[in-house]
Each structure stands twice: as C-alpha cells, then as structure tokens.
Amino acid sequence: MERKLNVVKIEKNYHHGDLRQALIQSALALLADKGVEAFSLRETARRAGVSPAAPKHHFKDTRGLLTALATIAFTRLADALEESDAAAAQDLSSRLGAQGAAYAAFALAEPALFALMWRTAMFDLTDINLLAEKARAFDSIDRLVRGAAAPRVPHADPAMAPTIACWSLVHGFVCLMLDGGLGEDRDAQAQATDTLLPAMIGLLNIRN
Amino acid sequence: MERKLNVVKIEKNYHHGDLRQALIQSALALLADKGVEAFSLRETARRAGVSPAAPKHHFKDTRGLLTALATIAFTRLADALEESDAAAAQDLSSRLGAQGAAYAAFALAEPALFALMWRTAMFDLTDINLLAEKARAFDSIDRLVRGAAAPRVPHADPAMAPTIACWSLVHGFVCLMLDGGLGEDRDAQAQATDTLLPAMIGLLNIRN
DNA sequence: TCTCAAATCTAGACAGTGTAAAGTTAAAGC
DNA sequence: GCTTTAACTTTACACTGTCTAGATTTGAGA
Numbered sequence: 438m439e440r441k442l443n444v445v446k447i448e449k450n451y452h453h454g455d456l457r458q459a460l461i462q463s464a465l466a467l468l469a470d471k472g473v474e475a476f477s478l479r480e481t482a483r484r485a486g487v488s489p490a491a492p493k494h495h496f497k498d499t500r501g502l503l504t505a506l507a508t509i510a511f512t513r514l515a516d517a518l519e520e521s522d523a524a525a526a527q528d529l530s531s532r533l534g535a536q537g538a539a540y541a542a543f544a545l546a547e548p549a550l551f552a553l554m555w556r557t558a559m560f561d562l563t564d565i566n567l568l569a570e571k572a573r574a575f576d577s578i579d580r581l582v583r584g585a586a587a588p589r590v591p592h593a594d595p596a597m598a599p600t601i602a603c604w605s606l607v608h609g610f611v612c613l614m615l616d617g618g619l620g621e622d623r624d625a626q627a628q629a630t631d632t633l634l635p636a637m638i639g640l641l642n643i644r645n
Numbered sequence: 646m647e648r649k650l651n652v653v654k655i656e657k658n659y660h661h662g663d664l665r666q667a668l669i670q671s672a673l674a675l676l677a678d679k680g681v682e683a684f685s686l687r688e689t690a691r692r693a694g695v696s697p698a699a700p701k702h703h704f705k706d707t708r709g710l711l712t713a714l715a716t717i718a719f720t721r722l723a724d725a726l727e728e729s730d731a732a733a734a735q736d737l738s739s740r741l742g743a744q745g746a747a748y749a750a751f752a753l754a755e756p757a758l759f760a761l762m763w764r765t766a767m768f769d770l771t772d773i774n775l776l777a778e779k780a781r782a783f784d785s786i787d788r789l790v791r792g793a794a795a796p797r798v799p800h801a802d803p804a805m806a807p808t809i810a811c812w813s814l815v816h817g818f819v820c821l822m823l824d825g826g827l828g829e830d831r832d833a834q835a836q837a838t839d840t841l842l843p844a845m846i847g848l849l850n851i852r853n
Numbered sequence: 854t855c856t857c858a859a860a861t862c863t864a865g866a867c868a869g870t871g872t873a874a875a876g877t878t879a880a881a882g883c
Numbered sequence: 884g885c886t887t888t889a890a891c892t893t894t895a896c897a898c899t900g901t902c903t904a905g906a907t908t909t910g911a912g913a
Contacts, residue, residue: 453890474766479870488892490872495890499871555824558682562825593833595840601818601827602845606810608826609817616763617770618816619809625801632803637810640850661862686900696863698901703861707900856913863906870899877892883885 457495459485464506468549473556478502503553504560504567510550511570517543518577532581533643534635537607541630544611552615578604584645599643606641610634665703667693672714676757681764686710711761712768712775718758719778725751726785737789741851742843744789745815749838752819760823786812792853807851814849818842 453459463484468476478499479489496502521539525532544551553559561567579587582600590596610633613619614626661667671692676684686707687697704710729747733740752759761767769775787795790808798804818841821827822834 456890472766474764477870478872487890489870490874490893491891493872493891555820555826556682557825558680562829591833592827593830593837593841595844598841598844598848601821601837601841602814602848604826605817605821605845606814607817608821609813609815610809612763612820613809613813613816617765618763618812619800621770622801625799629801629809633801633806633809636803636806637813640806640810642848642850664861685898687898697899698864698903699862701862701901854913856911858909858911860909861907864904866903867901868899869901871897873894873896875892875894878890880887880889882887 453485453487453491456485456487456491460487460492460495460502461505461509464502465509465550468506468553469547472549473552473559476503500560503556504564506550507553507560508564508567508570510547510554511567511574513547513550514540514543514554515570515574515577518574522577522581529581529643529645530639533603533638533641536578536581537603537634537638538630540607541611541634544615545626545630548615551611555612575604582643582645587645599641599645602641603638603643606637607634610637661693661695661699664693664695664699668695668700668703668710669713669717672710673717673758676714676761677755680757681760681767684711708768711764712772714758715761715768716772716775716778718755718762719775719782721755721758722748722751722762723778723782723785726782730785730789737851737853738847740789741811741846741849744786745811745842745846746838748815749819749842752823753834753838756823759819763820783812790851790853795853807849807853810849811846811851814845815842818845 460481464476464481467481467484471480478492481502482489482491485491492502496505517539518536521535522532525535579589579597579600582603583596587596592601614629619626619629668689672684672689675689675692679688686700689710690697690699693699700710704713725747726744729743730740733743787797787805787808790811791804795804800809822837827834827837
C-alpha cells in the first residue's frame with residue numbers, strides 16, 4: 438500500500454527529519470487555537486504525528502518548548518518594533534504612535550503568543566537567546582523614547598521614566614484589552630486601538 | 646476517644662460546617678503559595694481536609710471557585726483604591742500618585758491573586774458579582790482622573806483617554822514588573838515602584 | 854420523638870496530563 | 884558490513900478535573 442518510490446519522503450518515517458521545527462510549528466498552531474491555558478505537550482506531539490515522549494529529545498520538557506516559543510515571540514515583537522520605527526515619519530510623536538500601534542497590532546494578531554511572553558513561570562526566563570531578543574525589543578523602544586545617543590542605564594534608574602512610562606502605557610492598554618479590562622466587544626476594542634491609544638500616547642510628555 | 650462535649654465543634658465532622666468559606670481560604674493560601682499556574686482543586690480540597698469531589702457542592706467546578714477568588718480580588722483592589730483616595734491630599738497629582746501606589750502595593754502584596762484577576766480564560770468573566778466589583782475599581786480610578794462630575798461614557802469613547810491612560814500606565818508597569826519585564830531584582834523593583842512610578846505618572850498630562 | 858427527604862460529603866472510576874525508563878529502529882561513522 | 888549513537892515508541896506512574904453512585908448527617912414535618 439505504501440509507496441516507497443517517492444524521492445521526497447512524505448510517508449511517515451521512524452525518524453522524522455526535522456521534528457524540532459515540526460514541534461514548534463505544531464505548538465504555535467496549538468497555542469493560537471486553544472490559548473496558553475489549554476496548551477499541552479501531548480497534543481503538540483499528536484499534531485506533529487509523533488509519540489508523547491518524542492519531544493523530550495529536542496526539548497527537555499514542556500518548559501523547554503515554551504521557552505523556545507517565547508523566544509520566537511520576542512523575536513517577532515522586536516522585528517515588528519524595529520520595522521515600524523524604520524518606516525515611520527521623522528517627528529517623535531508620530532514615531533511613538535507608530536511603535537505603539539505596532540506593539541498593539543502584534544499582540545492582537547497573536548494574543549496567545551503575546552500572553553505566553555509574560556507567563557514567566559512557564560518558561561526559562563534566564564535563557565540567553567530569550568534574553569537577547571527581549572533586550573532587542575526593549576532597546577527599540579528605549580532608542581526611540583530617550584534617543585539613540587542616550588546612555589544606557591539600569592531599568593530602575595530615574596532617567597528611564599520616559600521609556601518605562603511609554604512601554605507601560607502601551608503594554609498595560611494591550612493587556613487590559615486582551616484580558617477583559619475594557620469590555621469584550623471586539624469592535625470597540627479595535628476602535629479603541631485606533632483612536633484611544635494614539636490619544637493616550639499623546640498625553641505623555643516625551644521629548645528627547 | 647473523640648470528645649463530643651465541646652460546644653464548639655472542633656473535631657472533624659462529616660458535615661464541615663462552612664466548607665465553602667474553608668475552601669476559599671485554602672484556595673487563597675494555595676494561590677499565594679504556589680501561584681496561579683500551579684493551582685489545583687484537589688490540592689485545595691486536601692488542604693481543607695475534604696475529599697476531591699467535595700468542592701463540587703459549593704462550586705460547580707474549578708472555574709467556579711476561581712470566579713469566587715477573582716471576585717474577592719477585585720473587591721480588595723476596589724477597597725484599596727477607594728481608601729487610598731479617601732486618605733489622600735487634595736491636589737490631583739498627589740491623589741493620582743497615591744492611587745497608583747495603592748494599585749501597585751496591592752499587586753505586589755498578592756501577586757498571584759493579582760495575576761488571577763487577568764486570567765480571564767480561567768473564570769467566568771460574566772459573573773454579576775465579579776463585574777460589580779470590577780466596575781467599582783474602575784469607577785474609583787475614573788472618578789479621580791476625570792472628576793466626580795464627568796458623565797459616564799463607554800470605555801472606548803475618546804473622552805476616556807485620560808482614565809484609560811492612567812490605568813494602563815500603572816497596570817502595565819505593575820504587570821511588567823511582576824512578569825519579568827523590568828528584571829528580577831526585587832530591591833530594584835521596590836525602588837522602581839517608589840521612585841519611577843510617581844515620575845511616570847507625573848509625565849501624564851491629566852487635568853480635570 | 855420518629856421519619857424521611859434533602860443537603861453534604863466520600864469512594865471509585867475515567868480520561869486527561871507531564872515525564873521517566875526501557876526498548877526499538879534507522880542513520881552515521883569507521 | 885558492523886557498531887555506535889541518535890531518534891523515536893512503548894509502557895508506566897503520579898498527578899489532574901470531574902463524573903457517578905453511595906454513605907452520612909441534618910433539619911423539617913408528622
């Protein structure tokens with residue numbers, strides 16, 4: 438029954454070929470489908486067509502897989518922020534608006550992935566790749582708010598107030614929206630993102 | 646062996662007396678101990694000294710219990726916000742600072758309970774008591790930011806920008822801090838709450 | 854006081870979960 | 884071609900939530 442003639446190995450092999458990548462894809466799909474709370478390693482393996490214990494060879498455990506997913510999430514966020522800033526106009530306020538919109542757009546496009554990023558009990562927060570991507574995202578914000586020439590200081594330093602304020606404002610707004618703080622109406626949420634968010638950013642006294 | 650003479654029934658009865666309340670207490674303790682992710686209905690029952698299925702009579706399921714806990718959380722937050730405003734000075738900026746500090750203090754004092762409030766997939770977001778307490782908390786913020794005389798409008802209304810901005814800023818800051826966005830150093834976090842948060846609120850253009 | 858129904862809890866079971874240990878298969882290295 | 888090693892399966896165990904049926908206690912009515 439099984440045709441073994443195909444050069445491209447489509448039929449199920451014992452060795453998968455690139456199971457690691459396949460698992461990540463399954464996991465991303467599962468996450469998007471069911472959300473963070475309903476995520477399951479077994480279901481991920483099932484979707485990839487392998488046994489429940491197969492992932493262990495590529496990720497130590499669920500935590501390991503989720504660490505990889507969170508890293509991907511931070512990569513995508515950092516990319517989105519950098520791109521939005523590169524494409525934006527020259528004046529600061531519109532650049533701030535563009536980056537805020539990019540942040541919100543990313544979160545609304547992949548809410549489960551965005552939620553995972555902040556479920557720090559679920560993955561390894563000290564993972565070096567994850568930290569790098571997270572720092573890249575943060576730097577993108579900081580570079581815009583405090584200026585490319587501003588000296589790097591610890592997060593808790595008073596000089597960081599504008600950056601953290603900007604980040605907090607947008608992050609908080611997005612979280613409240615996704616987590617039911619601003620009602621459940623999807624249309625109202627979209628409208629809030631389009632009109633309310635820029636207005637809110639405009640209330641912030643940022644000048645560099 | 647068992648002394649039945651005590652008027653106050655201390656020994657273990659088949660009927661617990663007030664299992665509902667006991668379960669809530671166990672659940673709150675468990676939540677504080679292990680966090681939201683590690684919460685378990687069976688463990689809650691175990692701590693209350695009853696069988697795994699006992700909670701069903703008082704809460705339909707885990708979701709039901711968590712809805713009760715989230716309602717308690719919103720009640721406490723609303724209380725804290727109202728009290729802080731009642732005790733604060735008269736000028737707007739210090740009142741804003743006080744309420745922001747109260748919000749942060751609540752979240753830092755009970756991080757797991759605070760986290761639960763926004764895990765909207767875990768409980769019944771349409772519960773009428775929960776909605777009432779949540780609205781009370783929101784009204785406390787809105788009353789301060791937009792003034793007691795300001796007309797009530799939908800959340801997405803442009804007039805809401807100051808309120809949502811204020812809430813988003815503080816909420817986002819607290820979330821970032823609890824979820825590792827601002828590093829893991831507890832001392833730095835405490836310092837950030839004391840010095841950075843007021844500075845950030847000061848950056849907001851609020852006048853009513 | 855006795856009885857009986859309702860409320861409350863226990864016991865047992867089932868389908869899920871994560872993951873550890875041991876066995877099987879295929880590929881790679883010599 | 885043979886052996887080693889990596890990749891995967893199988894099996895098993897301890898958890899989880901929740902369903903069912905049954906046991907116990909309480910309280911209300913006769």
